[in-house]
Amino acid sequence: MYIDWSALGEVAVFSIGVSVGVVVIFTLGVVALSYRETETDRGGDGTLALTGAVLCFAACAAVVVYSIYLIVPQLHH
Amino acid sequence: MAHFSLLVCVVIITALVFDFTNGFHDTANAMATSIATGALRPKVAVLISGVFNLAGAFLSTKVAQTISSGIVNDKLATPAIIFAGLVGAILWNLVTWLVGLPSSSSHALFGGLIGAVWVGAGINGVHFDQVISKILLPAVASPIIAGIAAMIATYLAYRLSQRAQEGPVTSGFRHGQTITASLVSLAHGTNDAQKTMGVITLTLISTGALASGAAPPYWVIASAGLAIGLGTYTGGWRIIRTMGNRLTDIAPPQGFAAETSSAAVILSSANLGFALSTTHVVAGSVLGTGLGRRLAEVRWSVAGQMALAWLLTLPAAAAVGAVAAAVAVRGTPGVVVIGLVALAVAAAVYALSRREPVTANNVNDLPPARAPHAALGTAT
Numbered sequence: 071m072y073i074d075w076s077a078l079g080e081v082a083v084f085s086i087g088v089s090v091g092v093v094v095i096f097t098l099g100v101v102a103l104s105y106r107e108t109e110t111d112r113g114g115d116g117t118l119a120l121t122g123a124v125l126c127f128a129a130c131a132a133v134v135v136y137s138i139y140l141i142v143p144q145l146h147h
Numbered sequence: 148m149a150h151f152s153l154l155v156c157v158v159i160i161t162a163l164v165f166d167f168t169n170g171f172h173d174t175a176n177a178m179a180t181s182i183a184t185g186a187l188r189p190k191v192a193v194l195i196s197g198v199f200n201l202a203g204a205f206l207s208t209k210v211a212q213t214i215s216s217g218i219v220n221d222k223l224a225t226p227a228i229i230f231a232g233l234v235g236a237i238l239w240n241l242v243t244w245l246v247g248l249p250s251s252s253s254h255a256l257f258g259g260l261i262g263a264v265w266v267g268a269g270i271n272g273v274h275f276d277q278v279i280s281k282i283l284l285p286a287v288a289s290p291i292i293a294g295i296a297a298m299i300a301t302y303l304a305y306r307l308s309q310r311a312q313e314g315p316v317t318s319g320f321r322h323g324q325t326i327t328a329s330l331v332s333l334a335h336g337t338n339d340a341q342k343t344m345g346v347i348t349l350t351l352i353s354t355g356a357l358a359s360g361a362a363p364p365y366w367v368i369a370s371a372g373l374a375i376g377l378g379t380y381t382g383g384w385r386i387i388r389t390m391g392n393r394l395t396d397i398a399p400p401q402g403f404a405a406e407t408s409s410a411a412v413i414l415s416s417a418n419l420g421f422a423l424s425t426t427h428v429v430a431g432s433v434l435g436t437g438l439g440r441r442l443a444e445v446r447w448s449v450a451g452q453m454a455l456a457w458l459l460t461l462p463a464a465a466a467v468g469a470v471a472a473a474v475a476v477r478g479t480p481g482v483v484v485i486g487l488v489a490l491a492v493a494a495a496v497y498a499l500s501r502r503e504p505v506t507a508n509n510v511n512d513l514p515p516a517r518a519p520h521a522a523l524g525t526a527t
Contacts, residue, residue, distance in 0.1 A: 100319035
């Protein structure tokens, strides 16, 4: 019986890495948004925090788009 | 469209019925955490999930072409045997739905087919080494991987956001959840709708209506996608309740972490050819996210029931499939008898479910089931 341990390991490393990565980046985006709110409440403009949040969300969106690309074979054959 | 015998029509309809039960059994996979955290209203959630299921069915037919040939010998399968296998899968799905257990629809289908082929065509018709490496191993590994991913992700999400204001953080994760949940639905459509397409295609090949190795015809893709989408929209509220509320309490950051982990595991495995169960992956993620926040949050008695149901799914569906096959291979009267018995059991399950209905309106309130020791008793 043939068990493809390396493929299994690949799934493990890839999915743990990607999930943790996306969640951490998204959390940073959410935290940045919350700091922006704190800033604007104090009368600041919070542009820096907003830019950071937008960058984080854009990175997550890129991962989502790439994963849709992966599940549609028509796109890469 | 070719001219089909009555038996082939019956098998196709039965396959679509299985697909429908697959849909409402697995709505929970994509949407339970979003419904539990209030990110999406229940009715909206099942609508989104159904639409993405349908879309997913059209995206890829890779799984459909490989689904049945690896596990059973497709040269030995006849329409009557496939019919018996489907009956085994449908009955197991209905009974587990009645008690609110998120068991794997894929394992029910594989189990039913294995049992039916074993009895109908002999033990040589089943590729047991493939069953172990393609089904059992991923079944054990995938929820563990998803659980570890969700646990680490949840822990970090809470650590990083603990000093931020709670309001914006919660609403941010809620918005994120609508996207991750849709992604899980899409992945589900590309996986589970394919399994039914594979079975219908196998039936058509076995009767010579399609050439060996043919891709599913367009009407098969469309009807399978519609059947699973409609099933999903109907909403398996009983299972959604178990997955979203009874296993652990879920807050928006956890829902986001769990859904991201599920999508990552399903997509990466599908890419490498592991036939895993979306149910197992999502349950692993939900458990992991409970552990990542606080160990005591997980209701281990509910988790234990689910694990037991997973162990039983394949053999139980196989047993029903085997009994059904023993009768169904005796010709038309045998098929009619099995069909009538299946209808009777389905009607009985439906009648029992009406005694304590779980709907979109009461899916999130469950005061009696909150106590862990009462979990099994209140679900039936």
